[in-house]
Amino acid sequence: MSYQPVLTARVGVVDPTSLSDYEAHGGFEALRHAIDIGPDAIIDIVTQAHVLGRGGAAFPAGIKWKAVNEESGPKYVVANADESEPGTFKDRVIMEQDPFSLVEGVIIAAYAVMAEKAYIYIRGEYGLAIERIQNAIDACFQAGFLGEDILGAGFKLDIEVRKGAGAYICGEETALFESIEGKRGYPRLKPPFPTQSGLFARPTMINNVETLINSLPLVLHGPDWYRSFGPSDSPGPKLYCLSGRVRNPGLVEAPMGTPLHDLIYEHGGGVTGSGELGGVLLGGAAGMFVTPEYVDVFMDFATLREIDAALGSGVVMVFDTSADMKGVLKRIAHFFAHESCGKCYPCQLGTQRQMEIIDRLAANKLRHWDLITLRHVGETMTDASICGLGQTAHHAIRTALDRFGYEASTGQFYAFE
Numbered sequence: 559m560s561y562q563p564v565l566t567a568r569v570g571v572v573d574p575t576s577l578s579d580y581e582a583h584g585g586f587e588a589l590r591h592a593i594d595i596g597p598d599a600i601i602d603i604v605t606q607a608h609v610l611g612r613g614g615a616a617f618p619a620g621i622k623w624k625a626v627n628e629e630s631g632p633k634y635v636v637a638n639a640d641e642s643e644p645g646t647f648k649d650r651v652i653m654e655q656d657p658f659s660l661v662e663g664v665i666i667a668a669y670a671v672m673a674e675k676a677y678i679y680i681r682g683e684y685g686l687a688i689e690r691i692q693n694a695i696d697a698c699f700q701a702g703f704l705g706e707d708i709l710g711a712g713f714k715l716d717i718e719v720r721k722g723a724g725a726y727i728c729g730e731e732t733a734l735f736e737s738i739e740g741k742r743g744y745p746r747l748k749p750p751f752p753t754q755s756g757l758f759a760r761p762t763m764i765n766n767v768e769t770l771i772n773s774l775p776l777v778l779h780g781p782d783w784y785r786s787f788g789p790s791d792s793p794g795p796k797l798y799c800l801s802g803r804v805r806n807p808g809l810v811e812a813p814m815g816t817p818l819h820d821l822i823y824e825h826g827g828g829v830t831g832s833g834e835l836g837g838v839l840l841g842g843a844a845g846m847f848v849t850p851e852y853v854d855v856f857m858d859f860a861t862l863r864e865i866d867a868a869l870g871s872g873v874v875m876v877f878d879t880s881a882d883m884k885g886v887l888k889r890i891a892h893f894f895a896h897e898s899c900g901k902c903y904p905c906q907l908g909t910q911r912q913m914e915i916i917d918r919l920a921a922n923k924l925r926h927w928d929l930i931t932l933r934h935v936g937e938t939m940t941d942a943s944i945c946g947l948g949q950t951a952h953h954a955i956r957t958a959l960d961r962f963g964y965e966a967s968t969g970q971f972y973a974f975e
């Protein structure tokens with residue numbers, strides 16, 4: 559049976575500027591049902607469904623929602639719409655084409671954890687998304703879906719939009735809190751975790767856009783329905799960001815665990831350029847390269863972890879055999895050196911040294927010990943950096959060197975022409 563999109567069902571169908579059209583397409587049915595069943599039942603559903611966060615770290619959403627629900631006093635919900643991972647564009651499509659769904663997801667989350675204030679932190683370059691989300695929030699205030707005594711259920715909520723200023727690190731949850739608080743986006747040491755002390759040092763539930771919109775169909779259809787998609791340890795519908803050398807790049811919604819082959823050849827229409835698959839970068843710049851031998855791998859969090867790869871934020875970037883892999887690695891190395899915030903030494907210095915060595919590799923001017931030094935630098939960053947940026951800055955480079963057969967004597971990757 560062919561898969562019917564759930565998360566993107568309204569994309570391209572609904573008028574993204576119209577609340578009434580959103581309601582005509584099933585909008586706010588989930589919120590009404592959520593209010594009928596109450597916060598504890600919502601949290602049970604999210605927990606039983608085993609929703610894993612779609613922002614990259616795959617943390618179980620139910621654990622976060624329950625932890626914040628159990629805290630007392632002022633608390634916050636934050637939608638992470640910074641979408642700064644290279645190759646990721648799923649949240650943008652949702653915010654531009656179905657913005658009310660994110661607002662509804664935030665309202666359900668706030669109701670579940672009993673927060674009265676929420677923020678949607680949107681990547682600053684996403685002008686249309688910012689406009690549409692703000693319009694959706696304004697319309698919801700006018701219609702009584704936001705503000706005091708929402709739908710007569712006795713709870714209140716205010717949502718504010720905040721714009722990112724273009725720093726990759728501000729997608730990291732604690733740097734994002736700093737940014738909302740008006741400070742420089744430096745990550746915080748954890749613990750304490752955001753569920754205890756997050757935004758303004760209050761309990762905070764932060765989720766990715768895709769995670770939040772998962773709650774809409776989930777609340778309506780229940781955990782068994784949700785777990786009917788994909789493997790039991792990594793279930794649900796999934797948004798994949800398909801890009802690079804494929805005939806039909808774009809956003810693909812498919813069940814979690816869809817084979818990589820189906821994404822590239824069925825949804826993507828096959829490989830362009832040389833026509834032969836050279837490799838795939840999974841999970842973005844912070845992710846890992848895989849070779850064509852992995853083309854049948856199931857694209858879910860657990861399976862990819864087993865093969866030393868990552869689903870991350872759903873990036874599937876396809877390279878044909880004519881790709882300039884040295885140039886690709888150079889761009890990745892420059893990206894991390896530029897985006898490192900400099901708070902901790904392993905990453906501040908490691909991303910610079912990595913960039914210098916990859917520059918020499920790209921120029922065929924590697925020095926004798928460069929590849930050994932690069933490995934040591936990479937391991938140090940991975941093990942000793944304090945946040946995910948430094949911990950993942952070497953992944954793509956390591957997997958490309960190991961898996962694509964880089965040969966220092968010839969300066970070539972065997973896998974590429």
Ligand SMILES: Cc1cc2nc3c(=O)[nH]c(=O)nc-3n(C[C@H](O)[C@H](O)[C@H](O)COP(=O)(O)O)c2cc1C
Pocket residue numbers: 610611612613614615616617619638639640641642643726727728729730731732764765766767769770945946947
């Ligand atoms: C450098 C860096 C950048 C990140 N960027 C994003 C981002 O743009 N969007 C996002 O949702 N999560 C991003 N994350 C992950 C967040 O820190 C956090 O795990 C996520 O917002 C939690 O939501 P989830 O549980 O729904 O995945 C980033 C993490 C790191 C280390």
Ligand code: SF4
Pocket residue numbers: 727745897898899900901902903905906943944945946947948949
């Ligand atoms: S790992 Fe990098 S980005 Fe993260 S705190 Fe350290 S220097 Fe900053």
